[in-house]
Amino acid sequence: MQASSEESARWWSTAIIRMAPGVIELRGRPIQDLIGTVGLTEMIWLMLRGEPPAPGQAVLLEAALVAGVDHGPQAPSIAAARMAATCGVGLNNAIATGVNLLGDSHGGAGQQCVELLQDICAAQADGADLDAATATVVAAWRERSRYLPGFGHRFHPVDPRRDPLLALVDEAVADGVVEGRFAAAARSVEALLNRPDPDRPDRRPVPMNIDGATAVIYAELGFAAPLARGLFVLSRTIGILAHAWEETGSGRRNKGPIPPSILPEYLGP
Template identity: 25%
Template sequence: MTDWKTSISSSGEDAVIRGEALQNVMDMDFADAIWLLLKGDKPSEAESELFNTILSSSIDHGVGNPSTVSARTVQSGGNEMNTSVAGGILSLGDAHGGAIEECMKILQSEETAEELVDRYLEAGDNIPGIGHKVYDDKDPRAEKILSKAEELGLAGEKVQKMKEIREVFAEKKVPLVMNVDGAISAVMSDLEWDHRLGKGIFIIARTPGLVAHVHEEMDEPDFRREDGEYVGE
């Protein structure tokens, strides 16, 4: 029998979350409770406001992205809510939702902006946190997050490093917008979050959107069939 040990939570009449009585956690804002659960302490008022903005920024972004398409497609096959939402979450990867983790990792490294850009250019890889398929001039979600971070006095060295990465890349190759992943990564790094929680933050934020899309898909005819074109010999 496995003997599980954890410092996260307990159950029963005296249940606690990170040492805080569950009854007290139930009085907290949901974003604050998430912060407590993942980081192990309570956010300040400013941190709470910024974290809430970050979670809300990623709650949904239209029907055409991989996770939403996947969730709705799985639902159209006649599955349950949990299966369909899980299908959407499983579609999250380096190109959709996963960039936050990698971006936080490079921002928290000792490499300078110029060293990072040179390394990615030499490898021919995309730099996480810059560029977007929809936004050319600016990502309004990123702009909002950075603006609030600066307004609350929480924008620090990592936000500056993210801006420098974008500037160096523009000088060496082409100007690209800082996307919402870059803004979230920079701010969460300044708030001293572990980069390994990057994808988890996005999963938590996007799950309500997936639930909403799956719920809507329940009222559509089963088995959505998309047109396809055979191009083989």
């Protein structure tokens, strides 16, 4: 049976864009009214949420996006994009190669930390004290994994992005832009992880990292947990693009993961 034009129109129905000859409207706003008047951060918010952000909300979102742009070639997504750029696949393919490595283990901690903070706040809503709720939720998370998303860093003793992000959150709380519930939950987790342990007096501190600090921002701004990963991908794509472009100009061909002078250790018979 042949589909009617009405059925075809409904098949791809969307509240995001109205597009017709001579017309482009994004969330009900003509594109010509947005060009030159709306920044990229505000545009991201508009597309995802349907309404423009308040100025204070835009400041927080932009800070989170800026903080996650890059972490160097030791990050698998960056390294893979740089290798791909030397293989003749084109810049778009190099970027896609890097983005496709942003999964649960590399790039997913922000989403996971939002879920952790949401669990703590949900336990609080049921009447639990914040520290008690934190202890219960953290214990449950550690039954599934010893890794707690958003805390500690394999490279930085203290993540240099943590303090400026949390300072902006504190300012936003003071200005009434966000409530601060998720920031309080994250700090409660941090306090629990760094509580003195007489059995381990030399234990290294476990401070909040970039994933925890941006998770606080995304949660405070009301973004769904999966969007924390999506927004991180948008941010990191900028770094991936920069590295892929730099590598394109290096003149290398078929760059591998280790220099040609180093051979992998053979473990066979």
